[in-house]
Amino acid sequence: MIPKIIHQTWKTNIIPDKWIESQISCEKIHNDYVYMLWTHEKMKQFVNEFYPELLELYLSYKYDIQRCDVFRYLVLYKYGGIYLDLDIYCIKELDNLLKYDIVITKCPNLNLFYTNSFFMIKPNHPFFKYCISKLLERSKKYIFFGKHFHIMASTGPHFLTSMINEYNINNIKNIYIMPNKDFAGDCNVCTDKNCKGGTYFKHVVGNSWHSMDSTIYNYILCNYLNIIGIILLFLIFIIIFRKTYKNKYYYKKIYK
Numbered sequence: 001m002i003p004k005i006i007h008q009t010w011k012t013n014i015i016p017d018k019w020i021e022s023q024i025s026c027e028k029i030h031n032d033y034v035y036m037l038w039t040h041e042k043m044k045q046f047v048n049e050f051y052p053e054l055l056e057l058y059l060s061y062k063y064d065i066q067r068c069d070v071f072r073y074l075v076l077y078k079y080g081g082i083y084l085d086l087d088i089y090c091i092k093e094l095d096n097l098l099k100y101d102i103v104i105t106k107c108p109n110l111n112l113f114y115t116n117s118f119f120m121i122k123p124n125h126p127f128f129k130y131c132i133s134k135l136l137e138r139s140k141k142y143i144f145f146g147k148h149f150h151i152m153a154s155t156g157p158h159f160l161t162s163m164i165n166e167y168n169i170n171n172i173k174n175i176y177i178m179p180n181k182d183f184a185g186d187c188n189v190c191t192d193k194n195c196k197g198g199t200y201f202k203h204v205v206g207n208s209w210h211s212m213d214s215t216i217y218n219y220i221l222c223n224y225l226n227i228i229g230i231i232l233l234f235l236i237f238i239i240i241f242r243k244t245y246k247n248k249y250y251y252k253k254i255y256k
Contacts, residue, residue, distance in 0.1 A: 002120050004033040005081030009068045011040050019086040022204055027092035034081075040064065043071045050078055057136055061155070063147065069116060069155035073131050088118060089202040097176060101125060104164075105178040108188040108203065113157040114164055116199070118154045118183065127172050131163045138162075199229030 006026060010016075013133065015023050015037075027035045038046070047058045051074055061067050082094060097103050103120035107113045121128060123172045141153035152158040169175070178200070185198030 002082070002100065002103070002122050003080045004030070004098070005036060005071070005079055006033050007036050007038060007079075007081055007083045008029060008086055009038045009040075009043065009071060010086060011064070013037065013039055015086060020202070022089040022202075023086055026084055029090045029093050038071065038075065040067070040180065043075075047071070047074060050074070051132075054132075054135070061110070061139070063151060065151055066155045069151075069159075070135060072116060072119075073128050073135075075125075076119070076121050077125065077128040077132060078123060080121055080125070082120045083116075083118065085117040087204050089197065089204055090200070091172075091197055091202055092200045094120065094200065097178075100176040101174040102127065103170060103176045103178055104160075105183040106232070107157055108180055108184040109190075111180070113161045115183075116157050116160045121221060127167055130167050134163060135169070143159055149165055 003120065008026075023037075027033075044058070048055050051058075054070075054074070058067055058070060061070070076083055085089075097120060100120070101122050102125060104114050105118060107115040135155070138154050138159055141159070142149040143154075145153075150156075153162075162173075182196070182199040183201060184203045185196060187195035187197050187201075187203035199202065
């Protein structure tokens with residue numbers, strides 16, 4: 001079985017006020033689980049102790065979130081258990097999912113990718129070993145495409161999705177892909193402030209690592225219908241203007 005351990009990460013032991021309720025909910029509802037909050041310093045010590053060959057790579061990442069992403073693979077490969085982002089509020093306990101070897105789910109924001117905000121796995125799982133073996137190869141992925149794309153592709157959801165596709169999901173035995181209705185329900189980056197959540201979790205406002213490019217991408221994602229509408233109206237205006245201009249020019253030419 002997947003061991004009853006919940007792993008979460010933050011810079012220090014002091015969790016921001018906006019995530020205290022979600023953190024408490026997960027610890028309280030799983031009161032017979034071991035709860036581990038890993039600070040940046042504890043994560044570094046862990047890597048140095050158990051993965052010294054990866055310490056240089058770990059420290060070389062430009063952004064803290066990349067180290068946090070990488071740590072999830074390392075700590076769950078070592079100990080197994082459950083990883084949850086701090087902005088995930090627990091609604092239902094996870095005991096009935098411990099029978100699987102690995103539990104993953106798709107991103108609520110964009111269903112093309114698997115999320116790395118939550119997963120459950122047995123220790124020493126070969127798929128996570130494969131992910132770890134590819135970290136160096138992917139460490140510079142999309143580095144010239146801005147912070148958001150670089151993080152997503154080097155260590156984040158795009159990295160995880162690429163690993164699943166390369167490894168072939170059919171080769172991952174006893175896997176459970178949690179439906180989005182059970183994971184986040186109606187919660188995503190566009191609805192976090194007033195969503196009800198899914199069977200197991202509710203997502204609250206997070207985005208702690210986002211910068212300006214992430215804000216722009218999220219705005220486009222949440223408002224693409226309005227943006228498309230504006231573009232269409234602009235194109236219609238251009239077409240009407242051109243036709244009107246041509247007609248005026250045509251009549252002037254006739255009556256000149």
